[in-house]
Amino acid sequence: MKPGVPLSLPAVRQQLDELLEVEYSFRDTAQPAAAIAALPAERQARLISWIRRIASTHVELGYQVACRGVAAQALMAPDDFEAWIFHSMDRYDAEGLRPALRVIEQYRQFAGQQQARSRGALLQEHEGVLSHFLRGLSGRPLKLSAADTIHTDSETLFLPPLLAGLPTPGQNFQLYKVTCALLWAQIRFGSFRPLLSLNAPDPGLLALYHAMELLRLKACLRRALPGLHRQLEQICQALGEAALPAEWTGLLARLETPETQATDVLVLARQQLGRLTPYPSTGQPIILDLEAVRTCMQVRIEKERARFKVALNSLLEELPGNVREKRPSRFTKQREEDPSVPEGFRVEILLDDMPAPLPDEVQALQRSILLDLGEIPDDYLQPAGPGDYDSALLRDPTRDADDVWRGSYHEEGAHLYDEWDFQRRHYRKNWCAVREREITPLYDDFAARTLAKHHGLVKHLRKTFEAMRHENRLLKRQPEGDGVDIDALVEALADAHLGFEMTERLLTRMQRNERNIAVVFMVDMSGSTKGWINDAERESLLLLCEALQSLGDRYAIYGFSGMTRKRCELFHIKHFEEPYSELIRGRISAIEPQDYTRMGFAIRHLSRVLQQTEAKTRLLITLSDGKPDDYDGYRGQYGIEDTRRALIEARRGGIHPYCITIDEQARDYLPHLYGPAAYSVVDDVRALPLKVSDIYRRLTR
Amino acid sequence: MRTFRLDEYRIEDEPYYQPTGDEIELFEAAYRNQLPLLLKGPTGCGKTRFMEYMAWWLKRPLITVSCHDDLTASDLVGRYLIKGGETSWIDGPLTQAVKAGGICYLDEIVEARKDTMVVIHPLADDRRVLPIEKLGTLIEADPEFAIAISYNPGYQSVLKDLKQSTRQRFVALEFNYPGAALEGEIVMRESGLDRELAGRLVKFAGMTRNLKGSGLEEGASTRLLVHAAKLMVAGVNPVSACQGAIAQALTDDPEMLASVNELSSSLF
Ligand SMILES: Nc1ncnc2c1ncn2[C@@H]1O[C@H](COP(=O)(O)OP(=O)(O)O)[C@@H](O)[C@H]1O
Ligand SMILES: [Mg+2]
Numbered sequence: 001m002k003p004g005v006p007l008s009l010p011a012v013r014q015q016l017d018e019l020l021e022v023e024y025s026f027r028d029t030a031q032p033a034a035a036i037a038a039l040p041a042e043r044q045a046r047l048i049s050w051i052r053r054i055a056s057t058h059v060e061l062g063y064q065v066a067c068r069g070v071a072a073q074a075l076m077a078p079d080d081f082e083a084w085i086f087h088s089m090d091r092y093d094a095e096g097l098r099p100a101l102r103v104i105e106q107y108r109q110f111a112g113q114q115q116a117r118s119r120g121a122l123l124q125e126h127e128g129v130l131s132h133f134l135r136g137l138s139g140r141p142l143k144l145s146a147a148d149t150i151h152t153d154s155e156t157l158f159l160p161p162l163l164a165g166l167p168t169p170g171q172n173f174q175l176y177k178v179t180c181a182l183l184w185a186q187i188r189f190g191s192f193r194p195l196l197s198l199n200a201p202d203p204g205l206l207a208l209y210h211a212m213e214l215l216r217l218k219a220c221l222r223r224a225l226p227g228l229h230r231q232l233e234q235i236c237q238a239l240g241e242a243a244l245p246a247e248w249t250g251l252l253a254r255l256e257t258p259e260t261q262a263t264d265v266l267v268l269a270r271q272q273l274g275r276l277t278p279y280p281s282t283g284q285p286i287i288l289d290l291e292a293v294r295t296c297m298q299v300r301i302e303k304e305r306a307r308f309k310v311a312l313n314s315l316l317e318e319l320p321g322n323v324r325e326k327r328p329s330r331f332t333k334q335r336e337e338d339p340s341v342p343e344g345f346r347v348e349i350l351l352d353d354m355p356a357p358l359p360d361e362v363q364a365l366q367r368s369i370l371l372d373l374g375e376i377p378d379d380y381l382q383p384a385g386p387g388d389y390d391s392a393l394l395r396d397p398t399r400d401a402d403d404v405w406r407g408s409y410h411e412e413g414a415h416l417y418d419e420w421d422f423q424r425r426h427y428r429k430n431w432c433a434v435r436e437r438e439i440t441p442l443y444d445d446f447a448a449r450t451l452a453k454h455h456g457l458v459k460h461l462r463k464t465f466e467a468m469r470h471e472n473r474l475l476k477r478q479p480e481g482d483g484v485d486i487d488a489l490v491e492a493l494a495d496a497h498l499g500f501e502m503t504e505r506l507l508t509r510m511q512r513n514e515r516n517i518a519v520v521f522m523v524d525m526s527g528s529t530k531g532w533i534n535d536a537e538r539e540s541l542l543l544l545c546e547a548l549q550s551l552g553d554r555y556a557i558y559g560f561s562g563m564t565r566k567r568c569e570l571f572h573i574k575h576f577e578e579p580y581s582e583l584i585r586g587r588i589s590a591i592e593p594q595d596y597t598r599m600g601f602a603i604r605h606l607s608r609v610l611q612q613t614e615a616k617t618r619l620l621i622t623l624s625d626g627k628p629d630d631y632d633g634y635r636g637q638y639g640i641e642d643t644r645r646a647l648i649e650a651r652r653g654g655i656h657p658y659c660i661t662i663d664e665q666a667r668d669y670l671p672h673l674y675g676p677a678a679y680s681v682v683d684d685v686r687a688l689p690l691k692v693s694d695i696y697r698r699l700t701r
Numbered sequence: 702m703r704t705f706r707l708d709e710y711r712i713e714d715e716p717y718y719q720p721t722g723d724e725i726e727l728f729e730a731a732y733r734n735q736l737p738l739l740l741k742g743p744t745g746c747g748k749t750r751f752m753e754y755m756a757w758w759l760k761r762p763l764i765t766v767s768c769h770d771d772l773t774a775s776d777l778v779g780r781y782l783i784k785g786g787e788t789s790w791i792d793g794p795l796t797q798a799v800k801a802g803g804i805c806y807l808d809e810i811v812e813a814r815k816d817t818m819v820v821i822h823p824l825a826d827d828r829r830v831l832p833i834e835k836l837g838t839l840i841e842a843d844p845e846f847a848i849a850i851s852y853n854p855g856y857q858s859v860l861k862d863l864k865q866s867t868r869q870r871f872v873a874l875e876f877n878y879p880g881a882a883l884e885g886e887i888v889m890r891e892s893g894l895d896r897e898l899a900g901r902l903v904k905f906a907g908m909t910r911n912l913k914g915s916g917l918e919e920g921a922s923t924r925l926l927v928h929a930a931k932l933m934v935a936g937v938n939p940v941s942a943c944q945g946a947i948a949q950a951l952t953d954d955p956e957m958l959a960s961v962n963e964l965s966s967s968l969f
Binding site for chain 2: 135137141177227340427616
């Protein structure tokens with residue numbers, strides 16, 4: 001296509017028909033094709049390339065973009081347009097087709113929000129910081145979740161996905177933070193406790209109670225977190241919050257004294273019902289969803305009661321038999337005044353009048369119970385056997401608690417790794433789903449053929465590698481050491497006789513030359529390695545294994561490839577513990593080109609693998625044929641920067657990364673990734689088998 | 702290597718140590734019975750200070766060796782040296798303590814090379830002898846000699862775990878961060894910070910300790926609190942002091958740093 005000349009209608013139509021698989025569907029491309037054909041060349045090409053990209057995620061998404069793209073383009077700057085498509089793809093990744101389609105349909109709304117976004121703060125982007133923040137504030141982990149209203153059920157804080165009520169992103173983030181703190185305060189300072197036992201409460205009463213509670217909670221925050229309270233005031237001011245109505249100010253003193261508890265506020269609300277009305281708040285209000293709170297708390301209270309009683313029971317069972325026989329043991333509790341906690345006291349559990357040695361998780365349970373109930377009820381101190389309860393009550397269905405409360409999507413059986421987004425200058429949290437996969441070994445004549453072909457080289461490598469094996473070495477003529485160097489001493493005495501000054505380098509010292517090395521080879525299995533390169537890689541690995549046999553370094557081999565962040569794969573060829581064998585040769589033979597070259601996840605995962613093995617020196621050697629590249633935007637600078645980031649993380653963890661590549665253009669980007677001295681470019685693919693072993697030898701001698 | 706003069710290792714002035722339990726009595730009883738000691742606990746919770754205090758209290762010289770992965774048995778026991786044409790043997794710190802009845806404290810023992818255990822074991826059971834292979838001799842420990850080692854069980858590495866055969870020889874003392882009130886006292890005493898701010902620092906420490914295991918490997922230690930407090934006394938504003946002395950020491954992760962800084966700015 002010549003630049004500047006747009007495609008004709010039939011040409012556009014033909015392209016759309018192909019991309020959108022019109023042959024097998026009833027999609028009608030006449031209308032979108034007409035609109036697209038009327039575009040100037042550059043916009044046309046851009047739109048079609050977007051359609052191609054999103055159609056590869058799902059054809060229907062591609063079709064919808066074809067239908068709405070022209071209008072959407074007119075409405076949005078290129079960056080926003082791109083964000084719109086990515087947003088839809090993310091939705092697809094996380095929730096499926098329907099929500100993704102909705103994003104495409106609602107492009108007008110998206111365009112509007114996009115403007116708010118530039119000054120607003122996104123929950124998704126700050127979720128990590130906010131969760132840690134909340135975790136730091138309290139012992140009990142709290143989840144964050146996007147919702148239309150602001151409230152909490154006592155376990156999850158529901159917040160709008162975007163806050164843009166204030167002029168800058170920084171202020172809007174602060175708004176998230178102080179809102180989180182207020183929701184946390186409802187839990188921490190017991191706002192829900194008096195509501196648990198209310199029978200069909202009057203909505204007016206609830207609303208009044210809630211408004212009063214917020215005033216009490218702000219005072220609690222001022223005492224507990226003065227810095228945060230200051231920020232809260234600043235935010236309220238920036239939001240233009242009106243002064244408290246005059247009829248409320250009389251109550252303020254009561255609500256703000258430290259002694260006032262939630263129950264007192266409920267009494268107060270009853271008194272004032274009909275006299276006072278909740279004042280309107282500016283900005284989005286925190287609401288009280290009593291049903292949600294009750295359901296959530298009831299489930300948790302029942303669960304924790306069971307767990308606590310069972311835990312006490314196992315504590316008894318662990319007592320030595322002779323103690324148990326003597327007398328029945330008894331749990332009691334003791335209150336200790338402690339003005340630093342909201343309740344004003346701590347509860348210590350005693351076992352036969354001595355502090356009971358509660359394990360950490362039971363202490364956490366106790367804290368959580370105290371948070372819900374404000375005390376440890378007496379009946380909780382009666383131990384109960386696990387048989388007394390439904391096992392579902394005692395154990396959570398999901399193992400990995402961390403992933404569950406982290407929110408967003410959850411990937412069964414995958415390791416999740418962050419990925420660096422250089423434009424956001426921020427990690428995308430748990431972005432890549434990484435799985436280790438097995439390779440079915442292929443028992444063909446590959447190994448025999450390769451060994452025969454490189455017969456001379458193999459012998460040579462074995463010899464050179466053997467020579468590196470030297471174990472402990474006795475260093476002579478040392479100024480410090482463990483033994484006397486007789487040769488040096490004799491010479492020195494002779495020198496002394498002749499009137500020369502006598503040297504002090506007369507000792508021997510054992511230098512421990514333990515080759516304490518662990519190395520992981522990370523082999524590019526992307527589609528581009530097909531053919532020659534794949535052959536050369538397999539041959540290289542085989543020769544390397546042969547050579548390493550005589551050296552005794554611990555090594556592991558993994559292949560890597562990826563197809564979007566949802567399918568990042570590491571193919572296990574050899575673990576550290578596995579001996580080199582027929583099986584390993586079979587796996588090497590079976591290495592086959594797969595998909596794309598996503599690199600960051602592989603470096604991160606294999607760094608972790610390396611960290612878990614003990615060695616003095618840890619090496620991560622990548623064998624590759626080109627730049628990082630994956631089709632969901634992992635091209636160009638994005639992929640390079642993520643890879644670079646992953647390498648920085650690895651080095652920080654004490655790993656030495658090194659790269660061997662056959663990409664002639666690699667000199668342009670490898671120094672940026674690996675530094676000037678940690679890569680080699682092998683110009684001739686056929687030389688790879690020799691070079692890999694040779695480079696390894698040089699690196700570790 | 703230089704020669705030790707044990708007198709330099711005597712502690713003349715009473716170190717400030719705030720007991721958190723019955724560790725002083727336990728240590729003294731173990732010492733009187735010639736039992737070796739194992740101090741367990743996270744870094745910066747007062748183990749070294751405790752050893753200084755006990756050495757002062759018992760009026761023994763204290764020789765502290767910080768172990769690292771190049772530390773060999775020879776570094777502890779001694780080696781040959783040439784001086785003015787003469788070969789001489791120089792005792793290492795452990796040998797000196799053994800001979801002179803000092804207290805030898807091996808900090809972070811799991812970091813040392815495995816061969817160091819070979820010389821420690823016979824000292825840590827009722828033989829109380831130190832074999833010096835190079836000289837072919839066996840030294841009997843002075844009755845006042847004591848050995849103590851420290852170990853951080855929170856350090857998550859299977860390989861850096863203390864072997865049963867080692868740990869079973871020692872009387873263990875468990876150290877942990879002191880309770881809020883005591884920790885506040887320590888911070889005040891060590892830095893001169895006022896009670897109000899010291900209390901908030903301790904609260905901040907609690908917040909970071911809540912994050913242990915969910916993003917942080919360790920929460921802030923008492924040592925880090927003392928550092929921050931000293932900066933604050935020198936006029937640094939509290940939020941910057943927490944950021945420099947505590948947050949940056951705990952993590953490099955930008956997101957975690959942001960969270961920890963939000964926590965400290967909430968408190969001050
Ligand atoms: N119980 C304590 N009494 C006095 N100071 C303490 C105590 N615990 C911690 N510290 C302070 O913390 C700092 C670090 O303690 P240190 O003994 O070096 O820790 P560790 O040896 O456990 O790593 C000390 O210098 C001191 O300022
Ligand atoms: Mg120390």
